[in-house]
Amino acid sequence: MSRTAVSPMLVRLAAEKATGALLRDHGTLYLVDGRVVHAESPAAPGVDVLLTTGGRLPREGWDEAVDRAGAHRAVGRFLVDSGRLHGGELEICHLGAVFDAAFFALSPTSGPTRFRYGVGHWFGTVRPVSAEAVERETVRRRELLDAVWPYASVDTAPVVPRPPSPGQTVGARQRSLLAAADGERTPAELARLLGRPAFHTLLDVRRLAAAGLVETPLDPVPAPPPPAPLSALPVEDPDIALLRRLRDALEAL
Amino acid sequence: MPGIDECLLEAMALPGARGASLVDWTSGLALGTAGDSPVGDHETTAAETAELARSAAEFDSFTAGDSVTAGGERPGPPVEDLIVTTRAGYHVLRFVETSFDSSVFLHLWLDRDSGNLALARIRLRDLAERLVLG
Structure with missing residues (x-):
């Protein structure tokens, strides 16, 4: 090792x-x-x-x-x-x-x-x-979590169930986990509520997220982008539309 | 029988026993091991057998309509054991039922020639019960 x-x-x-x-x-x-x-x-x-x-x-x-x-x-x-x-x-x-x-x-x-x-x-x-x-x-446990679904954001966020696809099923343990997920409880809170080890709950939540049965929140909430000077140009500006048409016409030659 | 080690030692006393372990099938952790692993590493074997056990414990085809018995709803999967037969051996995975939330099974690896599968199944059932019921 x-x-x-x-x-x-x-x-x-x-x-x-x-x-x-x-x-x-x-x-x-x-x-x-x-x-x-x-x-x-x-x-x-x-x-x-x-x-x-x-x-x-x-x-x-x-x-x-x-x-x-x-x-x-x-x-x-x-x-x-x-x-x-x-x-x-x-x-x-x-x-x-x-x-x-x-x-x-x-x-x-x-x-x-x-x-x-x-x-x-x-x-x-x-x-x-x-x-x-x-x-x-x-x-091994860290690697296992990432092998299942490499998005650590689900570990700490409230567990939000998503509707299953037609015919999609889950096992009994994951079913009871989903039943207890009220959209506010985090995996740690669910573990305590169900009397299960917290890692087991994290793993099940990652498995459910990988199966699309639990929302995967976007990784750290992106910081608001600094105001770019270009953003002052509205996309619908007629001059830009004209320039695009001109470019397209040139490329078509 | 006081605990995990004694339970595994008893399993190893069965004819043809080559290796035994107690494994958590949610995480793949070996809680205890005895004898050999088919791949020379008990932790690898635990992780692999856990995947197999988890499939059996969770797929509807093995569990649907089976969780409620005459005795009412019981925790844990209704699957009792799994047997994998290879050219050289047998693997018996016996689920352990606990009255708190857990997901463990006993894994016994037997030599195909000297092992007795029927006897091993009966003894493992008995060991799995005594492990948690004393």
Whole structure:
């Protein structure tokens, strides 16, 4: 893997087997012995949203787990030990949330990157992932989005459905996404509403946009062009029409 | 059975098993892997099998009129498994049903001569259930 590192600092911290929190503009990665054990981003729904939205866990069940085990940094473990979740469910849900948040946390930024040694997360360790795997997956996800539909403007704009062509169908997951798209909600808001990872929602929105089922907003709203001196000439100016006719006549010779 | 690794190890104990993984079919991410990949890279195999699984899970021909069963509407695709037979092997993709929003399946790659497809299908169904139901 000779690709440029997504975060040179993460590579260095992994090499020195550091433990602590890597703070970036769009999220935080938590490391234990250089491996990623947790990630958070304001752009990505947390494990609590993923588990409670679909009704897998009542909100009180989650809150109680945080109350009882948060101080020991063992909320994940507690959810399983207390019978609220099964081990496989926790791993599937938590890994999904970690890669999701890491994708946003590692997004390109000009802001500062800081590392706080020794800081842990109250959720605790479930299934550590190598920093290299997280970086690789983040790069793969960026490339995947652009391979599907290379217009990043759909990632942050409100999702506006378009009518399907005759006979055009979509799968159940995309159908429920379109049903929740009221023309105002952004992909991140839809992810939270549906209790789905945010990257999955971005990917589905790009797929829908590629299929013409979601509007693709024009890339950054173009700045108003500076008033050009030529614009003073009205197109319908009779002299211009005369000149065009003259040119056409000359070309026809 | 506590988690993903134990589940994959059990799958690898099946006769003729060459590789196993747990894959997210929306993103193509391998959540866990064991044994070998047919192309020498589990991540590539995960991305490729995810495309196949996604097609099966989303095309109307496989799902129409099937999502509502006697037990009422259930989350997740009604597709249970996919089997791809090649000259040298079998691939069984078994969808895992969770009661929160997810899109994962188990992929088991079997040697054609020493593998037992019927047994593998039954065991994978069982593993997929125990992975999330304990």
